[in-house]
Amino acid sequence: MVKAVVLGAAGGIGQPLSLLLKANPLVTELGLYDIVNTPGVAADLSHISTPAKVEGYLPANDGLQKALTGASIVVIPAGVPRKPGINAGIVKDLATGIAKYAPEAFVLVISNPVNSTVPIVAEVFKKHNKYNPKRLFGVTTLDVTRASTFVAEILGDLSLSKEVVVPVVGGHSGVTIVPLLSQSSHPLPSGFAKESYEALVNRIQFGGDEVVKAKDGAGSATLSMAYAGAEFASKVLRAVKGEKGIIAPSYVSAEADTTGSAALAKELGKELSFFSSNVELGTEGVTKIIPLGKLTEAETALVKAALPELSTNIDKGVNFVSEAYKPQL
Numbered sequence: 001m002v003k004a005v006v007l008g009a010a011g012g013i014g015q016p017l018s019l020l021l022k023a024n025p026l027v028t029e030l031g032l033y034d035i036v037n038t039p040g041v042a043a044d045l046s047h048i049s050t051p052a053k054v055e056g057y058l059p060a061n062d063g064l065q066k067a068l069t070g071a072s073i074v075v076i077p078a079g080v081p082r083k084p085g086i087n088a089g090i091v092k093d094l095a096t097g098i099a100k101y102a103p104e105a106f107v108l109v110i111s112n113p114v115n116s117t118v119p120i121v122a123e124v125f126k127k128h129n130k131y132n133p134k135r136l137f138g139v140t141t142l143d144v145t146r147a148s149t150f151v152a153e154i155l156g157d158l159s160l161s162k163e164v165v166v167p168v169v170g171g172h173s174g175v176t177i178v179p180l181l182s183q184s185s186h187p188l189p190s191g192f193a194k195e196s197y198e199a200l201v202n203r204i205q206f207g208g209d210e211v212v213k214a215k216d217g218a219g220s221a222t223l224s225m226a227y228a229g230a231e232f233a234s235k236v237l238r239a240v241k242g243e244k245g246i247i248a249p250s251y252v253s254a255e256a257d258t259t260g261s262a263a264l265a266k267e268l269g270k271e272l273s274f275f276s277s278n279v280e281l282g283t284e285g286v287t288k289i290i291p292l293g294k295l296t297e298a299e300t301a302l303v304k305a306a307l308p309e310l311s312t313n314i315d316k317g318v319n320f321v322s323e324a325y326k327p328q329l
């Protein structure tokens with residue numbers, strides 16, 4: 001039995017993500033929670049002829065508790081696009097629910113800013129003595145998906161985009177997003193100009209802005225994010241089921257694999273408590289944090305540029321929770 005739960009299931013990401021999870025044969029039960037509209041979304045999805053039993057929950061009548069009870073995997077796209085302050089509080093409250101009602105679940109955080117919301121979840125779990133760093137993931141898959149697509153476009157063959165694998169490391173916002181194009185499964189054309197390389201890096205780092213601009217006030221990426229979130233969730237579920245050798249970049253705690261993160265810290269010249277890199281997934285979550293490997297000069301510069309912002313973002317998340325838990329005088 002695999003119960004997947006989506007928190008924020010009625011939103012722009014939540015609905016298509018729930019659809020893709022309903023279509024995933026590994027999911028046998030789907031719990032949909034939001035502050036609005038989940039009964040309708042659940043009724044709609046429940047007519048799809050796949051095995052997962054779908055149930056919608058609202059906050060009334062202990063809805064969060066009921067949604068989370070028995071969850072194997074919890075995906076969080078709840079919140080508001082580009083409103084970091086509001087999302088911090090939402091994610092803290094939902095993390096409190098997970099710590100209470102589904103402390104063993106694998107938790108996949110989509111709500112932005114991922115660089116800070118993942119540390120927020122970790123801190124809340126620590127307050128409840130339920131923190132397992134191997135089971136907490138920041139979803140950075142959209143950056144990887146974009147990198148694959150844009151590289152396939154440059155290679156002039158979109159049919160390659162499913163095969164192209166580019167590790168994207170660091171975090172999930174602007175300059176903290178670092179594509180390691182030199183390690184792409186499909187190399188860029190020989191003689192690829194420096195300006196074209198810089199434009200490609202910039203497009204991957206600020207892909208979110210491209211969508212926000214095109215949507216002209218109607219929000220940020222939802223459909224591509226739902227696809228990316230479902231892909232990552234599927235990898236976690238396959239690994240949990242016993243499939244070996246599944247590797248995906250994700251924003252995880254250095255504590256998830258202290259051996260791997262020590263090597264990473266040495267490579268980075270800085271110890272960060274969270275960093276996105278390729279991780280190997282297993283039945284218990286993260287089994288290995290994979291070092292960055294050989295970087296080009298340009299990639300080293302990108303990593304260096306990412307570190308200060310990432311560090312500030314992590315501190316923000318940690319401080320948000322300590323402030324929230326300060327005894328009221």
Ligand SMILES: NC(=O)C1=CN([C@@H]2O[C@H](COP(=O)(O)OP(=O)(O)OC[C@H]3O[C@@H](n4cnc5c(N)ncnc54)[C@H](O)[C@@H]3O)[C@@H](O)[C@H]2O)C=CC1
Nearest residue numbers: 008010011012013034035078079080081110111112142225
């Ligand atoms: N990690 C990534 O790569 C990406 C992350 N995002 C982020 O995902 C989040 C959601 O984006 P959208 O779906 O476009 O927003 P949206 O506004 O369309 O949907 C958000 C949903 O969350 C719900 N919600 C609000 N407070 C809640 C609470 N306390 N409990 C449960 N549900 C609650 C809302 O009712 C709404 O249905 C944003 O923070 C956005 O920035 C967006 C794209 C990519």
Ligand SMILES: O=C([O-])CC(=O)C(=O)O
Nearest residue numbers: 082142207208209220221
């Ligand atoms: O840019 C945004 O606000 C949403 C996001 O994280 C992305 O599209 O990568």
